[in-house]
Amino acid sequence: MIETTDALAEACQILAKSDFITIDTEFLRETTFWPELCLIQMASPDLEVIVDPLAKGIDLQPFFELMADSSVVKVFHAARQDIEIVFHLGNLIPHPIFDTQVAAMVCGFGDSVSYDQLVQKVKGVHIDKSSRFTDWSRRPLSEKQLDYALADVTHLRDVYLKLKEELEREDRASWLVEEMAILESRETYDMHPDDAWQRLKMRLRKPQELAVMKFVAAWREREARSRNVPRSRVLKDDAIFEIAQQQPKDTEALGRLRTIPKGWERSSAGSAIVEAVNAALALPKADMPQVPRHSHTPDGAASAVELLKVLLRLISEKHGVAAKMIANSDDLDKIAVEGEQANVPAMHGWRRELFGEAALKLIGGGIALRFAGKRIEAVEL
Template identity: 70%
Template sequence: MTMITTTDQLEQAVAALSQSDFVTVDTEFIRETTFWPELCVIQLASPDHTAIVDALAPGLDLAAFFRLMADEKIVKVFHAARQDIEIIFHLGNLIPHPVFDTQVAAMVCGFGDAIAYDQLVQRIVGAQIDKSSRFTDWRRRPLSEKQLDYALADVTHLRDIYLHLKASLEEDGRTDWVLDEMKILTARETYDMHPDDAWKRLKMRLRKPVELAVLRSVAAWREREARERNVPRGRVIKDDAIYEVAQQQPRDAEAMSRLRTIPKGWERSSMATGLLNAVNLALDLPKEDMPRLPKSVQSPEGAGAAAELLKVLLRLVTEEHGVAAKVVATSDEIDRIAAEGDAEDIPALQGWRREVFGEKALQLINGELCLKFENKKIRAVLWPAE
């Protein structure tokens, strides 16, 4: 297999691939030492054509590839699409559409939570993938035939997997379930996070408004710093340090030097100046402008026990419907249902999830449904008993 290295070759490949109503897509990238992933290889396949693109080739214009990703007539098929879409969004400022994620579809079809690609290949196609090239440095050139074969297998087997899952979804009447998931996966806000919202990705260990204000400000500073310097967030400051800074709220270098999570001498660096500015900016906010803990974290008495019962119910209904629990409701959503009840912004209480799980979950916490252990099995029954 020869890699595509010129713009003309890419244009020709895209023209051939565009004759199909779907194309399978995968990318190989490196991001261990950078904030933004470095795209190295693009793999593409349709029923009749395959292509491997050297994304690092000098002078290569990826416009044709981005045009393919934006073509509304062609379904773009990925497995575990999020990181691939993130790269495409960063480099091309576009979200591929329409998209079909086989990992999500597999969860809806009962293949378990977040099944790996090689396992899906084995179960659906009956083939084994040689994983010896899994940890290839995709920046090195030339790539061997073995490495190219490994990369190509990520999209050739994906064709059969897509057709199998698509047919299964249509047979079971679950195509719309996956389409709902794809709306979230292809939403621009999924990838275009504002730095001021970076704190929401951290585990909520703090409760006081002033602590949350510092957490928000420092997380936003770190996000901007990491993007500008193109380094991982942890290279700027680690999460544990952000939590300690939010709790201790140092206003100057001397106070910062006493923090356990701050390396010795770091408080005299230019980075420390930016961090202190972020802390002081938060501490100087009026109290009414400081964030408050989400309601779901301020759980009422008994919500913890209710959440445990909801988890049992979730397992019960997902086994009954042959769908992975992870795609129906997350742990955070379970906690929110237990604490808040029928809140309109909880995904597990919307669309098909409400039909499968949400209605029963609300009945359970409202005392209208009970879990009954009978003949060594748990059943959900209406209360009072029918």
């Protein structure tokens, strides 16, 4: 393992000469808000390295400079958490990137295919997963554990080249642009605490309840970040929902809630929550969050959505693209109700060309679905 800054700088200089490098990280997050980086694995066609970010005195700056080098494509599988780590520690987003999980969906390998499944399909190699649940913060790591970690980037080289070739042959490289732009956006990883409530399942409907949920969730987000502990260690989601519904205006009322541990209301956290509740309730009603109003669903729309699902599956199978990449259930609902006016990804760009136009024809009576033998097919009328 690379354990010094000089060795890391030398390796990064060699890696920077390649057109692409594959990258993976191993981290722990069970007891912290921010992931604790434990290993960095990188490979080019000519070099394979494992970096120990926990080594005493090591400076990861050469690694961050490599991540910022726009002449080198950074290849990840399911990139989001790896990029989040780089963003948090280095305050940058790797660019340009290529996510093999997303590319695999475009190339017909199914929805959210795992790394080992993809390696099996592309290379016919079975990855030994017995080291999967290693505590990567412990030292020393065994040869078996290091071999497992390195396999996450060595096989990825061949997977990347295969997917890249497939995308170019099918003229689908541009289809990944939108997805990669989301992964390269700082907003994807730098969520403002005031927006934390939007991650919670929308069980509440009243503006006052939503306002309290927003303020309490923002307090929890800031607290979890400052203490570097998981959100649930600060306050569980169920407690936020109960606080939003009951709206305790003092610590005594807070202490009566079922989800609040006995005596917790007398802590500084309890006082902060009561303060957040009262601040939320003091907002003018016009400034309180509103639940988006869904347009009226006409009779028969549910049946139309079912037909759109069938059409989506037919097109997905025909073109070898994961249905999830083309449209989701919300997209289909909106297309069924709003038609041409539906502002969803499925009605723009390559998705519209592949599916959106056919969907409009189906709901407009221009396409029929019929049985042909034991199969269903779409027929233009």
